[in-house]
Amino acid sequence: MQPTSPNFKQNAREAIADDPLQAALAKLAVGFPMRRLEAAQRLPEFEDLRDQARDIKNHVLENLDQYLEAYEKKVTDSGGHVHWCRDAKEARETILDICRKAGAKTVTKSKSMISEEIAVNAYLEENGIEPVETDLGEYIIQLRKEPPSHIIAPAIHLSKEQVADTFRNAHIDLAADRDLDEPRSLLEEARAKLREKFLGADVGLTGANMLIAETGTNVLVTNEGNADLTNNLPRVHVVIASIEKIVPTLEDASTILRVLARSATGQDISVYTTFCTGPRRPEDLDGPEEYHVVLLDNGRSEMIGSEFHEMLRCIRCGACLNHCPIYKSVGGHAYGWVYSGPMGAVLIPNLIGMEEAQHLPNASTLCGKCESVCPMRIPLPKMLRKWRERQYKAEMGSATARWALKSWAWLAKRPALYRRVMNAGVALLGQFGGQGRFKSLPLASGWTSKRDLAAPAGDTFISQHHKGARGDQSGALMRKKVH
Amino acid sequence: MSAREEILSKLRSKLGHSNASNDGNAALKHIQEHHKNLIPRRGSLDKAQRVDLFVQEATRVNATVVRIQGFEDVPNQVSAYLREHQLPAKIKIAPHDNLKSLDWQQKTSLMVDEGRGQGDDGVSVSVAYGGVAETGTLVMSSGPQTPTSLNFLPLDHIVVLEADNIAGDYEAVWERLRAQSGPGKLPRTVNWITGPSRTADIEQTLLLGAHGPQRLHILIVDPSES
Numbered sequence: 262m263q264p265t266s267p268n269f270k271q272n273a274r275e276a277i278a279d280d281p282l283q284a285a286l287a288k289l290a291v292g293f294p295m296r297r298l299e300a301a302q303r304l305p306e307f308e309d310l311r312d313q314a315r316d317i318k319n320h321v322l323e324n325l326d327q328y329l330e331a332y333e334k335k336v337t338d339s340g341g342h343v344h345w346c347r348d349a350k351e352a353r354e355t356i357l358d359i360c361r362k363a364g365a366k367t368v369t370k371s372k373s374m375i376s377e378e379i380a381v382n383a384y385l386e387e388n389g390i391e392p393v394e395t396d397l398g399e400y401i402i403q404l405r406k407e408p409p410s411h412i413i414a415p416a417i418h419l420s421k422e423q424v425a426d427t428f429r430n431a432h433i434d435l436a437a438d439r440d441l442d443e444p445r446s447l448l449e450e451a452r453a454k455l456r457e458k459f460l461g462a463d464v465g466l467t468g469a470n471m472l473i474a475e476t477g478t479n480v481l482v483t484n485e486g487n488a489d490l491t492n493n494l495p496r497v498h499v500v501i502a503s504i505e506k507i508v509p510t511l512e513d514a515s516t517i518l519r520v521l522a523r524s525a526t527g528q529d530i531s532v533y534t535t536f537c538t539g540p541r542r543p544e545d546l547d548g549p550e551e552y553h554v555v556l557l558d559n560g561r562s563e564m565i566g567s568e569f570h571e572m573l574r575c576i577r578c579g580a581c582l583n584h585c586p587i588y589k590s591v592g593g594h595a596y597g598w599v600y601s602g603p604m605g606a607v608l609i610p611n612l613i614g615m616e617e618a619q620h621l622p623n624a625s626t627l628c629g630k631c632e633s634v635c636p637m638r639i640p641l642p643k644m645l646r647k648w649r650e651r652q653y654k655a656e657m658g659s660a661t662a663r664w665a666l667k668s669w670a671w672l673a674k675r676p677a678l679y680r681r682v683m684n685a686g687v688a689l690l691g692q693f694g695g696q697g698r699f700k701s702l703p704l705a706s707g708w709t710s711k712r713d714l715a716a717p718a719g720d721t722f723i724s725q726h727h728k729g730a731r732g733d734q735s736g737a738l739m740r741k742k743v744h
Numbered sequence: 745m746s747a748r749e750e751i752l753s754k755l756r757s758k759l760g761h762s763n764a765s766n767d768g769n770a771a772l773k774h775i776q777e778h779h780k781n782l783i784p785r786r787g788s789l790d791k792a793q794r795v796d797l798f799v800q801e802a803t804r805v806n807a808t809v810v811r812i813q814g815f816e817d818v819p820n821q822v823s824a825y826l827r828e829h830q831l832p833a834k835i836k837i838a839p840h841d842n843l844k845s846l847d848w849q850q851k852t853s854l855m856v857d858e859g860r861g862q863g864d865d866g867v868s869v870s871v872a873y874g875g876v877a878e879t880g881t882l883v884m885s886s887g888p889q890t891p892t893s894l895n896f897l898p899l900d901h902i903v904v905l906e907a908d909n910i911a912g913d914y915e916a917v918w919e920r921l922r923a924q925s926g927p928g929k930l931p932r933t934v935n936w937i938t939g940p941s942r943t944a945d946i947e948q949t950l951l952l953g954a955h956g957p958q959r960l961h962i963l964i965v966d967p968s969e970s
Binding site (some may be wrong): 306310324565 | 746747748750751752754755756758759761769770771772774775778779780781782784785786801805839859860861863878879881886887888891892893895896897913914915918922928929930931932933934935936937938939940941942943944945946947948949951953954955956957
């Protein structure tokens, strides 16, 4: 898809005025963090497992060349085929080629972020093959021609009324006056429609939550079971996965699975965790006759050893989205591409370029919540700052902001002067802010047009410290004065 | 240069690795050793407690569980389940020795078909490879007697699980499977199933029975049960 990331500010403004989206985000902001916390508290070893999950992926990334070769050998040994692809274009062409050789008319798909990244659906359609998304949320947004707005809940921005309208427009063979008031009736309609597709598809295209080098296996995690009908029923199973999805062994996969669902939905484990290895065996009664893995680089090898190396540990659980004050205000579409939230703000500039995505690393308060909940302990705020540094060096952003940063940096490097200026500024603001707050302030209208700015109460921290004022007393004093 | 060579050589140069088959390949060594990582203590229990934990966890995620003394009790249990849910007296069973050998005709009036799953199957009965007490998870392994499609196509899935095959943690099941399949090999499909199918994709409302079964019923065969 064509990124709308350059329009982040406009996208965000529209998102804030979108009522169904705001209702959904309000629900998400409470539900997901609460369920994650409960799941973490039920497992005393959770924090230690996060450390181990991080260490496993660090080890993989340090030896990624060797792991990819070991993995490839096992896929081949079990009768499958590995197709290496440098970029999105090669991956799309490879998938089309496999589909054509299979004589495919319909391809069922289970949710895959990489397939969104390479925009394979549009490409298959252009070439006369019908791709059908089977995850309920993905199916809804495919009908609406929208990108996912959340990694694990792609249609979270829609109300049930919007879904009902979408189904009425798409399923024109059904009675126009049918009852679609409740989520249950929407689900049942989608289940019946998609069941026909599952049974008729020639190729099943899935992603991979992990690729296991020990056995040449791809792991699929879902709650609906759609990935299973996708990989089991058609004659050909194609897996699309990026190179950093590798984990070494079944034990290592198990460790990561213990933190994945808990971080994502707050389940101890998702309903279906599936391990696919090669095509069906001669004596099997079902399963695909062909098994292909499209192994995609698309910018990952460039990230190895860079400042964004640690981003390659990401397992796409969505916890950083669910805990991010920016994501919870504007939702996923504002970010303008396939990914969103803190992980998107770090990853998108790597994949589509810093120029296109320049607003995203700045759309953060750097509150640190994302890093504190990331199961793989990815230092997202640190990497967002790296992008800001790069933008400053590349002379991007507004001249005023750059001038302000430069002046502040000049001042901050001169501690004595810095304190004098701060003391004077604080005293001045304190004197004029008699009511405890400013309703408007010159040069700060960006802030005060939306809310009051609290006036400083008393001296700066450093001067209070020098005077020997203790935390309790001065803290109490400050609170009293402000309120 | 092929895409494969280009990607690998880029990685090698970034990682400072000399070539493909250098000595002391860290990846192959790690794979061969396949150390266990930290295993949560909750599954480290004796057999009776393990079965209890499995039942507790499976029930927590909306599965229903009944304990029986032997496979010979399966037909009556299936029959009772169909009656309870007012389902047609028709089932598809996995072509598994332990199910085929049962006296379905004598004990029930069910229409019993066997084979892989089909789109119109309503109720299936299959046999689990094992269970994991830690999360109440069933482990299904594909093979000629255990087709995977039976786990997903019907709306009601009944699974027979032997209590002896309930392990404390996932790692114990991998050990068993690895010993059986040989190092570095697995059956075509291994499914971990934890409760019936669900979705929350419409307004974050939890609904059971998205694409897979809406109900998951587990019969635990435990001869020590009285």
